[in-house]
Amino acid sequence: MNESVFTYAAPRLRFGAGAADEIWYDLDQLGARRVLIVTDPGVLATGAPQRVAEQLRAHGVTAVVHDSAHVEPTDASLAEAVARAGADGPFDAVLAIGGGSSIDTAKAVNLMLTNPGELMDYVNAPIGAGAAPRHPLLPLIAVPTTTGTGAESTTICVLDVLALKVKTGISHERLRPTLAVVDPRLTASQPPGVTASAGMDILCHALESWTARPYTSYARKTPEQRVPYCGANPVADMWAERAMTLLARAFRPAVHHGEDETARGEMALAATFAGLGFGNAGVHVPHANAYPVAGQVRDFRPRDYPAEEAMVPHGMAVSLTAPEAFRWTFDADPERHLAGARLLDPRGGPRWDGDPRDVLPGVLVDLMRDLGLPNGLHAVGYDESDVDSLVEGAMKQQRLLATSPRTVTPEDLAQIFTRSLRLWD
Numbered sequence: 001m002n003e004s005v006f007t008y009a010a011p012r013l014r015f016g017a018g019a020a021d022e023i024w025y026d027l028d029q030l031g032a033r034r035v036l037i038v039t040d041p042g043v044l045a046t047g048a049p050q051r052v053a054e055q056l057r058a059h060g061v062t063a064v065v066h067d068s069a070h071v072e073p074t075d076a077s078l079a080e081a082v083a084r085a086g087a088d089g090p091f092d093a094v095l096a097i098g099g100g101s102s103i104d105t106a107k108a109v110n111l112m113l114t115n116p117g118e119l120m121d122y123v124n125a126p127i128g129a130g131a132a133p134r135h136p137l138l139p140l141i142a143v144p145t146t147t148g149t150g151a152e153s154t155t156i157c158v159l160d161v162l163a164l165k166v167k168t169g170i171s172h173e174r175l176r177p178t179l180a181v182v183d184p185r186l187t188a189s190q191p192p193g194v195t196a197s198a199g200m201d202i203l204c205h206a207l208e209s210w211t212a213r214p215y216t217s218y219a220r221k222t223p224e225q226r227v228p229y230c231g232a233n234p235v236a237d238m239w240a241e242r243a244m245t246l247l248a249r250a251f252r253p254a255v256h257h258g259e260d261e262t263a264r265g266e267m268a269l270a271a272t273f274a275g276l277g278f279g280n281a282g283v284h285v286p287h288a289n290a291y292p293v294a295g296q297v298r299d300f301r302p303r304d305y306p307a308e309e310a311m312v313p314h315g316m317a318v319s320l321t322a323p324e325a326f327r328w329t330f331d332a333d334p335e336r337h338l339a340g341a342r343l344l345d346p347r348g349g350p351r352w353d354g355d356p357r358d359v360l361p362g363v364l365v366d367l368m369r370d371l372g373l374p375n376g377l378h379a380v381g382y383d384e385s386d387v388d389s390l391v392e393g394a395m396k397q398q399r400l401l402a403t404s405p406r407t408v409t410p411e412d413l414a415q416i417f418t419r420s421l422r423l424w425d
């Protein structure tokens, strides 16, 4: 029997310029007197966490700041953050200020401050034991300082397990932040390369949840079997649609004219909307592919990111196989793919007269060219001989691939990766 029920959950939201100045009020409403702020050294250097901490202190809330988040958290970095938090506790609430890494670290810290055992007990099976937290967590307030990740809306904490060289996650409804505070002023200093990558992440969150396998196509679940990611559904669709409309007008100006406050505000809104959608529906092939594309990097150094570390930023990694992934998913629901293309490219043009399969890939490739993203996997250091190991890495992301609108085989992924080596001439 097919599924006939979907569930929707999201954090409360405080949005807008100045929203970060009002966190004391939310903590007051929660009755929190002693708060742990989790951030990373890069975000700490901007002074934002200290300013929030000062404001909390002015309102009688004790704030302890830990720069314990590692960019791309690992089992080791999370264990260290948990130990540091344990030594300075107890706390009444956790506040994450930063990108996805800080928010994910705060989720893990919150889990381990409130529940027994080891981190690996809660990591997704088969890598960990996949246990569900038995006790409620502390209130978690997430304050994103980069637009895109959506970590403020989701139930997942992504981490690298170092000994196994694998990226995996902890996912449970209880990890979802209680409140998301999105203040576009915190992203005002984001350079163009970061806005471009982060924006492609937003776009893929929206398009992947929009084209995800519909919730009605799964086998019927019992209430206790229901998972946070339930497939495309009418509520998630609404957020994805609206996010794509905002991206269509704000994305190019936000990258090319960083001083355009309206465009930046709309990108922050698009990121939030996309997060409220994919945090419920899920994402699929481009995100699964992004894990090995980011994880197997050799010496690519993207513009506007710290030069000392080779990396393919998450949003860039997601975008590189997106045009070909959506060409491959097209047959699952042609109308939806064309509707997505229309939302992102409302002016239309000659591409609409050709093969309908080419329309959405064409919209994405044009956007990537305009925004200065790399021309395919080749431009970030991969060639034909890497396809097998990229496929192997992506096939490990079964939680994501389960949301694909078509059943994914290694041969399908090999075709997508190969065609993504070069995206335009």
Ligand SMILES: [Zn+2]
Binding pocket: 149, 201, 205, 287, 314, 318
């Ligand atoms: Zn993403």
